[in-house]
Amino acid sequence: MDDRKRLRKKNNWFRNNFILIYYSILILINLNVMEKISTIRQVVTCLKSFLLLFMLSLTITTAFGQGRVITGTISDALTKETLPGASAVIKGTSKGISADVNGKYTLSLLPSENIILFSMVGYETQEITISNQLIVDVSLEAKRVTLDEVVVVGYGVQKKSDITGATIQIKGTELSKQPVMTVTQAMQGKVSGVQIISSGSPGSTPQMRIRGTSTLLGGTHVLYVVDGVLTDDITNVNTSDIVDMNILKDASSSAIYGSRGANGVIIITTKKGSSKSGKLNITYNTNIGVRQAANLVKMANADEYKNYYQAATGNAITGETANTNWYKTILRNAFQQNHNLSVSGGTEKATYFFSGSYLNDEGIVLENQFKRITLRTNLDFNISKYIKTGIQASFANAVNENGFNNLDIDENGNIGGAFNNAYRAPPTISARVGDKYGNVSAFNGQVGNPLLDIQNNKVRVAVNRIQGAGFLDITPVPYLTFRSSLGADLVFRQARLYDYKFLNDESTFDVAGGNQLNSLSYLANKNIQNFKWVWDNYITFTKAFGKHDIKLMAGTTAEKFNETWLYGSRKDVPADPNLWYLYNGLANSSQNDGKGDIWTRNSYMGRLNYNYDSRYLLTATIRRDGSSRFPEQNRWGTFPSVGLAWNINKESFMESQKLFDILRVRASWGIVGNDQISTDAFTNTVIPNLAYPFNGSASSATNGSQINQIKDPNIKWESTSEYDFAIEFGLLNNRFTGELNYYNKNVDNALINVNIPSTVGDADHVILTNATSIQNTGIEMMLNWKNRVNTNFGYSVGANITLNQNKVVGLNGGEPIYGGNIGAAQGFTTLTDNNHPIGSFYVLQVLGVFQTDQEVLDYKDEKGTVIQPTAKPGDFKYLDKNTDGKIDDKDRDFSGSYQPKAYFGINFSVTYKKWDFSMDIYGNVGNQVYNGKRAIRINGKDNIESDLVYNRWNGVSNPSQSQPGANTGNLLASDYFVESGSFYRINNLTVGYTLPAELLAKLKISSLRIFATGQNLYTLKKYSGFTAELPGSPLDSGIELSSYPTTRTIALGLNLNF
């Protein structure tokens, strides 16, 4: 040891000891002060003095530094929020410091000290080797949900390592980076077992199926629990306000929600203020972007159309000179923007969180616009050691103008019709000639001018919603907590439709005639109001006895829903929007209607969590549910569940191994129910207003009623029992984590409409009753690899896949169920029958195309009957499945279903210095789509898709066996229209850059990240239509009629923290 080194060591010793002594004095002083504290004021004074001393100490410490002084900011890697209180400690020493309120730290390093450990509760510790730099900004990565973290379960929280069922958590930060309106959309591809079928239409909610389709006619809504309030609609929740979502996938986790749990449960927790830093946090997030249609179908242009029409009919179209691309006419690049501002903070006694957001999405169809404002406040108070209380309240105002769906007043708004018409309208007609519309219907007969469709009706739906919940926690003794919480949800929905007056004359159109006219203007209003409250009361008992941990929960909930709606319409209302009130309409044309609905639920529930030494875990729940929607004898149902888990990694024999950080197996079983049926399902009601005009046209009719339904007085819940087995692991310091699940889900007593003889006097000839069983079995797998290579570079890759098999197993009500009736010559297109997936396509099988007249004559059955005697060359040759010598509905066969065999997600993320990059891929495989819009072509003058013009069978020049010759439509339902629905898509791609802290310090900004994001950038699909993602009811999903095309969005945004 040379002199210099010795000297340095001495200095070190001196410095270290000085600091030790100094801190000891400091702590003693403070302890003295602390003892005397009795008022809040004194607390503050004490804190102030402590802070002063603390700052002083920093100065002193720094002053004693002999080596380098390193400063920097510690922040969250993802949100870029600074992390006050995070610690920076020199490795191998006890020297360290906490970051100040702005997340800043200053550390003096001796020349020998060159490694700093940065850490914070809830974050991964980061080790940084210091070379020459004096400013070291560090961003810490939030810990993935590891097994020691607490997750929200129904009516309580649990450590992840104690959970015995299949639940998955997604962090809000992972979801909020996508420029989408609802959080459901952002979940796509993130978790296994959850299929999201998205819709591009502004303001719409994507459809979600958790572990397959488990109902035919019952409701398919997933249950959302937003801060304790049960709802099936979360369009009012701003994604930025969400902390996390917990998805309860199996029956054992969701059984605590009893009759509500069959379609899965998602628990959403919104942000709260934090008392940790004592600092007021202000964040502002925004993104602004442009949307466009992602996958348009190329329609024939005028020449192609004329060519095809002549080939199909033998008549030429002459005199029409226009060449209109109708999609181009009605679509646009749409502007969208989203702004979120939140303020949060708190003290030991109270924490607060306020947020406001504004979202504006123009929609890619002309005149469509969706706007939403949300406000939220979450407040928590620690009244005393024994009493806590809190309140959460949100307000949302959403206005959807000329939307596609989601309109109670008119199922399709104006866009549904316009979209359909844009597909069918001939390109030879002009959209507009001067100030007049091209007259499509005068030429085509059945289709109107889509541009006029859009501009002629105005639909506006405004929803105002107030949702809130308050709770009171009383903890008289540490092991006992009583909680009472009351939630309420109030929704006002106002829909308005206005149709302008226009005639089929030359003041509107370039040529007169046709069927597109509206001789009197029309105004309709529909107002819906519903109110729901839910009141939970439960006691939680938690106690450990040696190695035994016991947690007991018991409680009740009660719930009431109340809805009324009122509808009115009049004709001949002036065109000025300021006059769009019924008052201005023709009173003699008035129509009105209104109704209401009330239902209630009452439940009792209990749960036992037991674990022995954190190794053997048991969860048992039971819930008894009563619902007013069922007849008295079937009103109550009991929903039990049990789950077991074994944390193998905590066994003594695992201590010596270094490979597994986590290794656990679990198994569970449970029963959940679905009570989503209409309130009047078992009560025989009178149908009013079946009037009869006894005096003929001379005067108005006499009111009359009918009883024309027979009902099942014994209707009951659909109940789902499910087994789930899983293995979870974490390897290599939890760098590699994953889980594998197997589930088997059986729905019994599923509701179906059983056909009854017409003679019984039931107008729809069916009775809704519990008469079938459905099975879903599947495997889910999730794998994540995560590595921080060095200070500058880290990455992660995650993948998940779900394989699901759905089938109807006990259709014991007799007849299979037909669905998907799309009209035209097609009739029904799906059949739900035993041993096949729900809603399987059931159509004729195309064998090929008749090439010659001789081939038509040669196609005979055994008896020599020509099977398709009226066929021409170019027509399809269909399989005569039942060999009866003719082609009819009895020759149909199963042709796949809309339910994917597998769906998956792949997520990448990379951080390099101040850059971050992420990419999400989603795909599904093995599902089929019915090209309904192509199938319902019933008018030879409807346009066709461009490729059909070229690929059509055309005698010897194109002897196709797969495409028919030019035709005027009205083709039979066949597998020609069934196409593969498999697709892979880059859902999201984001690149972000965080500005250096020094730059921002002057502006008092703690962090600023700018990013560019692309949503739905690229889709690889086989399907020829707009999109293979087609929401629908269980019996007729996957049929594309006039779907809103998926949209692609490019957006720029920033995350700003003060």
Place this chain on the structure above:
Amino acid sequence: MVMLLVSCSKSFLDVPLQGGATTESDPDLAQKLVTGAYNSLLQGDSWGSGDVHGFAFVSVTNIASDDADKGSTADDQKVPVGDIDDFNLTATNKFAETLWSGHYNAIGTINQALLALSTANIDNQTKSRLIGEVKFLRGYLYFNLVRMYGDVPLVLRVPTDQNDANSDPAFQTRAGKQIVYDTIVADLQYAVNNLPVKSASAIGHANKGAAEAMLAKVYMYLGQWQKVYDLTHDVMISNQYSLVDYSLLWQQKGDNCAESIFEIQTGSYNNSNLGISNYTVSQGIRVGGLGGWNDLGWGFCNPSTDLINAYEPGDLRKASTIIQIDNSGTYKGTILWDGFRVPSKDSVQNLYYNYKAYTSSSKETFANPDDKDRPRNIKILRYADVLLMNAEAASHVSQDMNEPLNLVRARAGLLPISATIDAVWRERRVELAMEHDRFWDLVRQGRASQVLNAAGKHFVAGKNELLPVPNSQIQLSGGKLSQNPLY
């Protein structure tokens, strides 16, 4: 608190159904159900839940007969209407199915009304009148059923639930034609005994004259001619009915006129049209993609050349029955009674249309004149029909045929003739053309095969007199429901 919830939970879950009246909650129910039973006559959902007087009814009566051709374009509704027109139909024919279900839907509402009337708190006179009215309707509906299908299930009560419906053979098996006719006669006889005459009853309601005329027609199908003669004679001397200007019969001006005995009423309700779905629009004039004017309908049920040739020269009825499209090449078009000009053949799909289904948006009153399916009353029984039944019965019971027949001829601007049974049949055809009786008349007269095959159709004797029993219903009954011969 937990205890509190437990104790109140029963009443908390007993929520009365909102907004859906039940049999207990509406004291005026019985009378409303009678009106609702009349409403069931308006069913015309021919491809869906049920049809009584809609397009399916038009098809199996007019289009199946030699009075009318299918119409529209060649391919349009080839199945099921083309099959009905040419007797190519099978047991899966949709219209044969919806007519079956529509009639039983209507009978169901009547049985519900009868059930409610049996306990209703109303005076006995009103009660027996209301029972008479719905029994009249039930008699008429079974009369249609027995003419369409022969033996049919005889449902005369309301099932309590689906188990009852599946266990009582009444719902699943066919009663013999004779038993069905006995029930029809009993229902109509009750109506004859309990209903007031036309002038004493409200417009549109079934009355004594309607019941007598309907019963007379039933007896005509049963060949009980003395009863036909007596009942029609009763109607003729009741002083309630007379013949009116033929051209007015199918205009609003002729609704419930002196000639009307029983007609399906249409009009408006809640500022909307209230009529038989698809009755007028299915028979309206079709553009078929030609020219630039607005379709009036789908263009079905075109009067046949056979019918056109059946009129004697000078018969005033022809011009009121058939819209003839101008095919002369002069492009004058056709001016209808209300001044509406129908363009010439170059703009119109077919040559002939049913004038009796034409409605005028300018000269008639409708709640919604834009609707192409504008309501039109249908006369099920009118005085001319009674006169012709009387004339036909007279030939069997050796009474005077000439007077009733020539009353009908005189109104049509034709000279009196000396009546024969053939003359009555010919008169019946042109007088009641497109009024839904022709096909059943031919079957009743035993010459359906001869006449229809002569008209170029492929009628199979012993089969096509009746419609097939719907295959779906046979399947639902587990095979207990039998099929008609040769289907």
